[in-house]
Amino acid sequence: MSDLNCVNMSGHGVLERTEFILSSPIDIAVERILRLPDIPAAVDSYRAVGVTTRIVLDGGARTLWIDPEGTVSPVGETNPTIPGGNNEMAGTDGSRWPVPDITVELSGEDLLALADGRLTVLRAITASRLGARGPIFAAIGVAHSFTRL
Amino acid sequence: MTISIRPDLDDLHTLPKAHRDPVRLLGEFARDRIAPTAEARDRAPIGTVDWDLVTEAQDLGGLRMGLPEGMGGLGLGAEALGRVLEEFAAADPGFALILGATGLFQTPLVLAGDERLAAEYLMPFLGDEPLLACNAVAEELNGTDLVLAQNAPYATDMTTATERGDHYVLSGKKKYITNAPVARYATVMANIAGHPGSTGLTCFVVDLAWDGVQRGATHDKVGYRTAPAGELVFNDVEVPKENVVGDVLGGWDLNTTQGNICRVTCAAIATGLARHSLERALRWVTERRQSGRLLFEHQMTARKIADMAAAVESARALWVNAARTVDTTLPVPAYEPAIAKMVADRAAVDNANTAMSLIGAQAFQRDDEMERILRDSFGPRIYEGSPEALAMTVTDLLCLEDERR
Numbered sequence: 001m002s003d004l005n006c007v008n009m010s011g012h013g014v015l016e017r018t019e020f021i022l023s024s025p026i027d028i029a030v031e032r033i034l035r036l037p038d039i040p041a042a043v044d045s046y047r048a049v050g051v052t053t054r055i056v057l058d059g060g061a062r063t064l065w066i067d068p069e070g071t072v073s074p075v076g077e078t079n080p081t082i083p084g085g086n087n088e089m090a091g092t093d094g095s096r097w098p099v100p101d102i103t104v105e106l107s108g109e110d111l112l113a114l115a116d117g118r119l120t121v122l123r124a125i126t127a128s129r130l131g132a133r134g135p136i137f138a139a140i141g142v143a144h145s146f147t148r149l
Numbered sequence: 150m151t152i153s154i155r156p157d158l159d160d161l162h163t164l165p166k167a168h169r170d171p172v173r174l175l176g177e178f179a180r181d182r183i184a185p186t187a188e189a190r191d192r193a194p195i196g197t198v199d200w201d202l203v204t205e206a207q208d209l210g211g212l213r214m215g216l217p218e219g220m221g222g223l224g225l226g227a228e229a230l231g232r233v234l235e236e237f238a239a240a241d242p243g244f245a246l247i248l249g250a251t252g253l254f255q256t257p258l259v260l261a262g263d264e265r266l267a268a269e270y271l272m273p274f275l276g277d278e279p280l281l282a283c284n285a286v287a288e289e290l291n292g293t294d295l296v297l298a299q300n301a302p303y304a305t306d307m308t309t310a311t312e313r314g315d316h317y318v319l320s321g322k323k324k325y326i327t328n329a330p331v332a333r334y335a336t337v338m339a340n341i342a343g344h345p346g347s348t349g350l351t352c353f354v355v356d357l358a359w360d361g362v363q364r365g366a367t368h369d370k371v372g373y374r375t376a377p378a379g380e381l382v383f384n385d386v387e388v389p390k391e392n393v394v395g396d397v398l399g400g401w402d403l404n405t406t407q408g409n410i411c412r413v414t415c416a417a418i419a420t421g422l423a424r425h426s427l428e429r430a431l432r433w434v435t436e437r438r439q440s441g442r443l444l445f446e447h448q449m450t451a452r453k454i455a456d457m458a459a460a461v462e463s464a465r466a467l468w469v470n471a472a473r474t475v476d477t478t479l480p481v482p483a484y485e486p487a488i489a490k491m492v493a494d495r496a497a498v499d500n501a502n503t504a505m506s507l508i509g510a511q512a513f514q515r516d517d518e519m520e521r522i523l524r525d526s527f528g529p530r531i532y533e534g535s536p537e538a539l540a541m542t543v544t545d546l547l548c549l550e551d552e553r554r
């Protein structure tokens with residue numbers, strides 16, 4: 001699946017100056033999550049949960065961090081815990097992040113489906129499409145906030 | 150120092166702070182108010198509900214344990230719920246089931262997060278009037294066929310939901326449903342017409358006061374007699390489409406998910422039963438003398454007591470482990486809850502058997518509590534997966550690759 005963004009199309013359907021941007025679902029999903037702070041219904045729903053969240057998309061292809069206020073930061077491709085018990089995690093870019101309250105794992109396509117209303121949170125849970133580590137009702141609350149993106 | 154087989158209700162440090170007082174209060178309520186009156190409830194006419202005690206439980210939050218704190222519930226997770234239900238089961242497992250079955254109705258709605266359904270069907274549990282509810286899945290011809298995925302195509306003659314305009318029309322009969330004779334609401338698993346077997350399962354919220362709902366026979370059960378159970382008959386009951394919980398055709402996965410969560414608390418209930426047998430046996434072997442010695446000083450008796458204690462402690466360790474996994478893991482795990490329930494269900498029966506052996510002729514009297522414990526001990530293996538269904542689940546998880554399950 002791809003998302004075609006066409007720019008400057010004439011009234012007769014002839015493309016005068018066209019820029020096709022092919023984005024993968026995961027890229028679009030990341031874009032949607034990055035908009036979280038700007039969508040009141042979504043960010044209020046997220047803040048109500050009161051957690052720091054690590055979002056892992058497509059098995060670790062992309063990882064994001066959301067603080068309790070809803071600020072979203074991409075943290076690189078993988079984010080392993082530092083051995084030795086430090087209360088931090090390392091990004092592959094050398095950045096360091098505190099251990100989150102919860103980790104939520106899902107595919108980029110499923111995140112878009114949640115946001116677009118094509119997938120309910122309940123279905124994501126019962127069909128094993130939503131993964132989580134940490135208090136599960138907090139994870140479910142975070143997933144509900146995604147339905148408002 | 151003497152070790153107590155009873156958990157210390159003042160030491161709940163593994164639970165979130167907000168859950169400790171409610172768990173302690175409900176646990177003390179079970180020990181102090183439910184246990185002394187269990188025999189009377191067991192001998193009452195079938196279908197009798199002790200509404201005074203249900204109201205007391207309601208006042209302590211017993212009918213809103215799993216509802217979110219933000220809604221006014223206690224917000225208890227699986228471990229906290231298990232602590233409470235082990236205490237109720239050690240006192241009177243039928244009373245544990247009254248509370249548990251109401252929670253089973255609430256769980257799908259909590260998971261779904263549907264605000265309209267929550268407002269209409271969960272908020273009433275926060276009021277002063279004690280309300281009971283039920284989860285209607287089992288039928289005359291369909292038991293394990295609704296538990297194992299490979300059996301689903303064989304679940305025939307299911308309660309059916311036929312689409313008609315903005316409603317579904319339910320037709321069929323549920324059997325062996327805890328709280329059915331007295332429940333106000335039910336989550337009902339029905340097959341969408343045209344979808345064979347139970348793979349067309351869909352979950353509906355039904356107000357049991359609606360036209361067409363009929364309370365069928367109340368079951369005269371061998372055990373768990375405090376909990377009324379019976380049939381629900383649906384004679385062309387019109388259910389609004391908005392009362393579908395989750396997705397149409399999503400009922401099987403929902404039932405499986407809920408079942409995996411519920412197996413943890415079922416294992417806690419079975420542990421409570423195993424513990425009750427041990428407690429009764431301990432009173433006997435520390436008081437009765439034969440050949441000049443207290444019974445527990447005889448080696449074979451000592452071995453039996455030790456085995457019973459090991460059964461309780463291992464069952465408890467397993468359900469607590471399963472609870473902590475369920476509380477912190479999605480997808481909802483299947484392995485830990487199945488193992489926990491398998492072991493605890495066996496512990497309940499084995500400990501009752503051993504206690505009967507230890508106590509002898511005294512336990513064979515109708516007026517000894519061991520008679521009730523023995524009957525109740527066979528309850529856990531009936532619901533939420535028989536020992537055979539659990540064994541198949543465990544073995545499939547160990548042996549089959551994901552795509553073959």
